[in-house]
Amino acid sequence: MTAEERDRERGRHHPAGATATGRSRTRLDQPRAPRRSLLPSYDPEAFGKFSERIARFLGTGRFIAWMTVVILVWVAWNVFAPRHLRFDQYPFIFLTLMLSLQASYAAPLILLAQNRQDDRDRVNLEQDRKQNERSIADTEYLTREVAALRVNLGEVATRDWIRSELQDLVKEIEERQNHGLPAPHPRAPAGRPRPAGDESDGRGR
Numbered sequence: 235m236t237a238e239e240r241d242r243e244r245g246r247h248h249p250a251g252a253t254a255t256g257r258s259r260t261r262l263d264q265p266r267a268p269r270r271s272l273l274p275s276y277d278p279e280a281f282g283k284f285s286e287r288i289a290r291f292l293g294t295g296r297f298i299a300w301m302t303v304v305i306l307v308w309v310a311w312n313v314f315a316p317r318h319l320r321f322d323q324y325p326f327i328f329l330t331l332m333l334s335l336q337a338s339y340a341a342p343l344i345l346l347a348q349n350r351q352d353d354r355d356r357v358n359l360e361q362d363r364k365q366n367e368r369s370i371a372d373t374e375y376l377t378r379e380v381a382a383l384r385v386n387l388g389e390v391a392t393r394d395w396i397r398s399e400l401q402d403l404v405k406e407i408e409e410r411q412n413h414g415l416p417a418p419h420p421r422a423p424a425g426r427p428r429p430a431g432d433e434s435d436g437r438g439r
Contacts (some may be wrong), residue, residue, distance in 0.1 A: 282346060282347075282350050285343040285344075285346040285347050285350075286347040286350060286351075288340070288343045288347075289343055289344045289346075289347035289348075290347075292340055292343075292344065305329070308322070308326070308329055309326065309329070312324070312326065
């Protein structure tokens with residue numbers, strides 16, 4: 235059987251488009267539908283905030299005071315109340331069970347609140363680190379700018395320098411006048427750039 239006959243035979247058993255139409259494909263441009271679960275769903279953020287409120291309340295003196303009052307009332311009622319009204323006889327097994335149940339729930343709630351606080355601290359530390367890096371970069375930039383300004387100020391003519399140059403020029407003019415020589419032409423001092431357009435050599439233009 236030649237290749238053309240095999241292709242013709244394959245096309246007879248599998249017509250074009252049969253695979254695409256017979257099986258549904260997953261759309262990648264749409265979000266997947268949530269899967270149904272038998273477990274109850276809850277909001278982790280709301281539960282975390284609730285655990286933080288409980289943990290804050292457990293760490294206050296008000297909770298200790300209320301807990302002490304409840305235990306004292308419990309013990310006093312089951313000791314001094316009539317026998318038919320007592321619901322927890324000595325040695326107060328039901329009270330011990332309630333305290334154990336409270337502790338078993340309080341410990342995970344406190345750990346969950348601590349984990350959320352650790353996550354917030356980690357985010358704050360990361361933000362502080364980035365802020366410190368930006369501050370260091372800004373400080374280095376300002377330091378370079380100040381250094382450049384100091385270098386540029388060293389090349390600027392100051393008042394004292396101009397006064398000394400004028401005094402030297404006045405002395406030179408006075409000496410030339412005393413010897414009967416013409417006054418010198420103003421020239422740029424050594425070490426300083428000559429003003430633009432001043433191309434004279436002392437003999438005039």
